[in-house]
Amino acid sequence: MREFPSLKAYFDWVAANRRKRHVLRTAFHRQLQALHRQRIPEGVSVLEWGCGSGEVLSGLKPSRGVGLDFSEGMIATARELHADDTLVYRVADVEKEPINEAYDYIVMNYLIGYLPDVQAALANLTPSSHTRTRLVLTSLNHLWQWPLKWAQWLGLVTPQPPSNWLTTDDLVNLLELAGWEVVEKSTEQLCPLGVPLLAPFLNRVVARLPFFKHLGVTLMLTARPHQRTRLENTTTCSVIVPARNEAGNIRPALERIAPMGALTEVIFVEGNSTDDTWATIEREIAAYGGPLRVRAIKQPGKGKWDAVRAGFEIATGEILVIQDADLTAPPEDLPKFFAAICDGSAEFANGSRLVYPMEKQAMQFLNFFGNKFFALSLSYVLGQPIKDSLCGTKMLLKSDYERILERIKPLGDFDPFGDFNLLFGASLLNLKIRDIPVRYKDRTYGETNISRFKHGWLLLKMTAFGLLRLKWR
Secondary structure (H helix, E strand, C coil): CCCCCCHHHHHHHHHHCHHHCCHHHHHHHHHHHHHHHHHCCCCCEEEEECCCCCHHHHHHCCCEEEEEECCHHHHHHHHHHCCCCCEEEEECCCCCCCCCCCEEEEEEECCHHHCCCHHHHHHCCHHHEEEEEEEEEEEECHHHHHHHHHHHHCCCCCCCCCCCCCCHHHHHHHHHHCCEEEEEEEEECCCCCCCCCHHHHHHHCHHHCCCHHHCCCEEEEEEEECCCCCCHHHCEEEEEEEECCCHHHHHHHHHHCCCCCCEEEEEEEECCCCCCHHHHHHHHHHHCCCCCEEEEEECCCCCHHHHHHHHHHHCCCCEEEECCCCCCCCHHHHHHHHHHHHCCCCCEEEEECCCCCCCCCCCCHHHHHHHHHHHHHHHHHHCCCCCCCCCCCEEEEHHHHHHHHHHHHHHCCCCCCCHHHHHHHHHHCCCCEEEEECCCCCCCCCCCCCCHHHHHHHHHHHHHHHHHHHHCC
């Protein structure tokens, strides 16, 4: 490799010789662009450090995009290739010049390996973030160090200057030291070559399998800022209670749901009951004199997801939570969910009934193992550990729920229950999902609305749908 007086001079030389890029390197970068588009939706604000010639930032189609690089040659190339009113490219050094303007996404694509002080650079990203900012970072898997050297020797890739060879654990540690928390991590590009049929199969399917999932060329991590504490006493909450044939549980629900934050409203959504659930709701609301604001509506369609959406649509609280009317997941646990969302330790609080011992009749034997299976399957699909995917209690910010609705639109209407809709959407937004253990209780009134085999088959199909549309995309 020819000698360069500085790293900056090297990248200026790369910019001047970009048209000599080998076909293998072109395929590699196209795959990287596709990986970023999977994680970053169009129409958001994006800040990219180490933007190079601008292909990744331009391909993301942001509402506002800023590309920064310390190489004048790279910035000149980016401006030449990607002139656009929504894109700005300028010279800057991430270790010296923090940007005091918040962006939805920050991208560092193969920049980490060239930084003299990685921790300082990562810490300088904090002023560019808000609570829902996501940092998407890529680096070279150290397992590919020698194959890369051989490829350089054969002239298949551009010669590289000395680089940092960081493991995933190294990157996670540096991110945490700099004030970031990793939400998702993976290796990508098991086949970095543009081989039709073979490359997509290896990269989307085989690269997700045990053993192979550690072998991709690219380490890819998504992180969020360590959260700022929210004041619980100034935050409002809406509790949505879908109720079908639950007349005997309406009063206990009102008695057991605790006030949370500045105001707590309870919205009963009655769903085509064959008993007197609606009449009971009207009677109990008229008689209620407690601290909760209580309302009720009849759901417009069928299914739990339809009921949840109807309740969320009219909710006024900043935080939304689902409380099943059968009360088998105790309402007394809701303040734990509320605290986790308010202090930022969770962005999507998911109830888990499979931690503590449960009462004898709370969950039948086959249901227990079915829940275990779907939890393991969903953990694999989502890339975050989920112990109980089917617990009805789920809490999130209303603003995040609205973002989820937009993000899952391309998936279509596939989940009548809503659990997978919400979890898939949270995963696509890279929200931090945390399990909140609850003690699962026996039902004291009525019968379950779940058909074990019919709904089990439907859940299996939805899991397969998640594999195809999320994990193997």
